[in-house]
Amino acid sequence: MILIDGKKIASELRDDLKKEVSELKKKFNKVPGLTVILIGDLTPSQIYVRNKEKSANEVGLKSEVIKYPDNVEEKIVLNKIKELNKDDTVSGILVQLPLPKHIDKQKVIETITPDKDVDGFHPMNVGNLSSGYDSSVPCTPLGCYLLIKKIEPNLSGKKAVVVGRSNLNGKPMAQLLLKENCTVTITHSKTSDLKGECLKGDIIVAAVGIPELVKGDWVKKNAIVIDVGINKTEKGIVGDVDFDEVSKVAKALTPVPGGVGPMTIACLLKNTIECFKRNEVSVD
Ligand code: NAP
Numbered sequence: 001m002i003l004i005d006g007k008k009i010a011s012e013l014r015d016d017l018k019k020e021v022s023e024l025k026k027k028f029n030k031v032p033g034l035t036v037i038l039i040g041d042l043t044p045s046q047i048y049v050r051n052k053e054k055s056a057n058e059v060g061l062k063s064e065v066i067k068y069p070d071n072v073e074e075k076i077v078l079n080k081i082k083e084l085n086k087d088d089t090v091s092g093i094l095v096q097l098p099l100p101k102h103i104d105k106q107k108v109i110e111t112i113t114p115d116k117d118v119d120g121f122h123p124m125n126v127g128n129l130s131s132g133y134d135s136s137v138p139c140t141p142l143g144c145y146l147l148i149k150k151i152e153p154n155l156s157g158k159k160a161v162v163v164g165r166s167n168l169n170g171k172p173m174a175q176l177l178l179k180e181n182c183t184v185t186i187t188h189s190k191t192s193d194l195k196g197e198c199l200k201g202d203i204i205v206a207a208v209g210i211p212e213l214v215k216g217d218w219v220k221k222n223a224i225v226i227d228v229g230i231n232k233t234e235k236g237i238v239g240d241v242d243f244d245e246v247s248k249v250a251k252a253l254t255p256v257p258g259g260v261g262p263m264t265i266a267c268l269l270k271n272t273i274e275c276f277k278r279n280e281v282s283v284d
Contacts, residue, residue, distance in 0.1 A: 001247050004252050129172060155203070159182065161197055162207070202224065206225070212238055224252045
């Protein structure tokens with residue numbers, strides 16, 4: 001069984017991105033910039049944002065974090081986003097989720113110009129992805145996609161089963177696999193025979209949030225299994241896949257932690273660079 005080492009693959013991706021940033025600097029005499037807006041003092045969000053900033057700096061991006069207190073007015077945040085939309089030193093804008101209740105998440109997402117939407121959440125990017133056009137793609141499914149391609153470069157004709165249909169993970173994941181000519185099944189909490197559906201998959205991506213939901217006898221021999229889940233349990237952090245059982249049948253499997261997680265931030269950096277390139281080429 002191949003243990004898919006997300007840490008190593010993410011580190012290789014960051015090395016490539018670092019080289020690309022230095023070439024872009026030579027060509028355009030500026031570097032891509034990532035601005036993150038952080039509202040409130042929720043500890044996990046603070047940790048995510050700190051890691052994003054650190055990784056951005058490591059690959060040579062210009063990075064900035066704008067912090068607001070929990071009770072900031074919505075219009076202050078929206079006006080700041082509008083200002084950043086016009087700032088040509090900013091290639092990518094990310095508003096760290098979750099937001100306080102009084103701030104409308106969808107309004108925030110739709111205020112970020114699609115050209116700088118490094119999270120790929122803007123309806124324009126969602127539409128472009130589902131139409132098979134060039135777009136920003138949400139970072140976690142993009143990371144999963146790159147891991148799958150490392151194991152199996154030609155996905156055409158494969159059966160893929162995506163467990164979970166969130167806008168963040170399941171749906172964009174399914175679109176990416178469809179674009180690669182997989183036959184894709186999207187499953188969810190109302191799916192009547194989840195085990196039966198999973199058993200058909202040459203590829204399974206589990207993004208559910210239920211500890212060790214996917215069992216060994218749900219998985220076809222030699223399937224590629226990607227575990228997006230991050231669940232805190234008494235025995236520590238576990239994924240949505242029963243690692244011990246599934247590792248006995250799968251051809252390749254991501255561990256939790258150390259699988260998908262490290263790819264998410266690396267893909268955020270990749271998306272920032274892609275936004276920069278699209279924006280610079282469009283003003284050429
Ligand atoms: P989410 O928005 O809560 O969506 C969960 C999905 O799972 C929903 O579509 C839900 O179906 C489905 N589901 C729930 N119970 C199910 C069941 N018994 N059988 C089949 N499907 C079921 O979650 P998310 O944001 O996509 O996150 C999923 C997991 O990924 C979480 O553990 C999260 O912490 C983790 N995550 C990891 C990363 C990373 O970087 N590794 C990034 C983001 C999230 P319905 O639509 O029918 O409700």
